Structure formats: structure tokens, C-alpha cells
Amino acid sequence: MRKRVALLTLAVSLPGLAFAGDHVVTREAVDARLGAAAASRAADLATLHRFLATPQAERAARLAGTEAGRLGASLAALSDSEARELAERAAALQSDPGAGLSSDVNTLLIVFLIVAIVILVLKAV
DSSP, X not given: OHXXXXXXXXXXXXXXXXXXXOOSSOHHHHHHHHHHHHHHHHHHHHXXXXXXXXXHHHHHHHHXXXXXXXXXHHGGGSOHHHHHHHHHHHHHHHHSSSTTOOHHHHHHHHHXXXXXXXXXXXXXX
């Protein structure tokens, strides 16, 4: 009886072992995808660092009760999706700062972005 169970187990596992080296995705494709994700994250973090270095962001950070430098040091704690979303918002504010809105409204938009960064960093830590 034990011999039959052992042979049956061996027979069932052999086909799986024969194809253990085959994968649906090649190693090169995985490496390329991981490299692209790392490059995208690095670009998003660079966008956020540039944004936090602006005088408006530094002023807004002070209004929010924090320092832009401290926020910049904490950006690594953000998830990829959080960093991407905040980078898109920061880029939009830099390319079209309020679309003709007053400087007070623009400052409020920057404060809201800073507060979002603070909340996400605190949540991540």
C-alpha cells in the first residue's frame, strides 16, 4: 500500500517538476518591468522634491506647521501609487499654478497638497 502511494505521489509530481523551469513571463520581461517601475518611482519622487524646494511650498509647509525639508526626507515612505498621484498634482500646480486664480487660492492649493503629503507619510510610517 505504501509503495502504491509513493509511486502515485511520484507520478503526480514528476510532470510539475519537468516544467518547473518554464514560466509564463521571461526573466528579461520581469527585469524590464521592475526597472521601469523603479525609474517611474524615482521620477515621481524627484518631481515631489523639486516641488517641495519651491518658495511657495516652503511657505505653505510653514503654514501647515511643518518644514518642507522634513517632508522631503519622508517621501520614501510613500507607496508607488501615492507618490505618482502627488507628483501628478505637484506637476499640475507647477505647470498651471491656479490657472489665473489669486495667489491666496494658489497658496491654499499648495497647502492642501502639503497636508496630503503629511497625512500619507504619517500613515505610511
